Amino acid sequence: MYLTREEAIQVRSALDQLLAITDDAVAEHIHINDSEYRHELTLTIYTKANIDKFDARSRQLLLEES
Numbered sequence: 273m274y275l276t277r278e279e280a281i282q283v284r285s286a287l288d289q290l291l292a293i294t295d296d297a298v299a300e301h302i303h304i305n306d307s308e309y310r311h312e313l314t315l316t317i318y319t320k321a322n323i324d325k326f327d328a329r330s331r332q333l334l335l336e337e338s
Contacts, residue, residue: 273313279304286315293317299325 275283286302293300301316318326318334326334 276306279306283313283315290315290317296321297325298322 282304286304289302290300296319299316299318299322301314304313304315305311316326323331323334
């Protein structure tokens with residue numbers, strides 16, 4: 273992953289927000305965009321308790337990698 277300093281700060285902040293969620297069943301996600309809004313990074317934390325909250329394609333990718 274190649275990030276500018278500003279993007280890295282945004283990612284760190286987003287991860288802090290996601291890690292502050294104490295309910296494992298929550299499937300919160302955050303989008304990080306580059307300054308031109310041409311690229312987007314989606315951050316989320318998945319668990320056994322929230323995997324059913326994701327769309328079918330996401331579940332398939334997550335379960336195949338497990």
